[in-house]
Amino acid sequence: MKNLNYSVFETFHSFQGEGEHSGRSAFFIRLYGCPIQCPWCDSAGTWLSAGESDVQKMSPEALAEAAATAHPDFAVITGGEPTIHDLSPLCEALHAKNIPVHLETSGAFPLRGEFDWITISPKTKRLPLSENWARASELKLIITEPEDIGFWIEKISRERVPETTTIRLHPEWSQHRNPAVLSAIADCVCRRGHPFRAGWQLHKLFDVR
Ligand code: SF4
Secondary structure, X not given: OOOOOEEEEEEEEEEOOOOOXXXXXXXXXXXXXXXXXXXXXXXXXXXXXXXXXXXXXXXXXXXXXHHHHHOOOEEEEEOOOHHHOOOHHHHHHHHHOOOOEEEEEOOOOOOOOOOOEEEEOOEOOEOOOHHHHOOOOEEEEEEOOOHHHHHHHHHHHHOOOOOOOEEEEEEOHHHOOOHHHHHHHHHHHHHHOOOEEEXXXXXXXXXXX
16 A cells, blocks of 8 residues: 555544435545635635645544544545545555545546545536546536536536436525526426435535534
């Protein structure tokens, strides 16, 4: 196993609030760094790149031990944009503890590591690498205005996305009470059916991380 320490923004035990595994016990590992910098990012504190400050460094084994202590159903590696790091050692350490590894990523960088579930949330500022679209277990589209839906449908139709990949439409949280955004999502799901799903951030309703 490679000797590599990760710059860790935070770790915490909660439930997965989004996507196919919503509601399940999950240990979150949030790593530093994201060069994409979406204007509505809800984890902008992670943007500080590793080495710019006195950030917490943890080995893959220490992170896996922390996850194992929580006894979650799975670990979620997130950020920031976690795939700017080589995640292979962290995946190996988590698997050595028999913890399934879920990844949350924009898909804009090569995916390094063995993952049991991959959520790709594509961003317009930096689109996923073409080889990553087909690797997604699910796609999570963040909808800031109704016009976003057509943009993403056109984009996805040109990529090699398997028919089994679910596509979840999430209102960007500042728009989660915007009737235009919500009705556009509902209309898309009702008209198109599978693989489209309406998405939500359940943990925010519970006011937990
Ligand atoms: S890609 Fe994700 S972490 Fe990076 S700025 Fe956008 S929402 Fe934030």
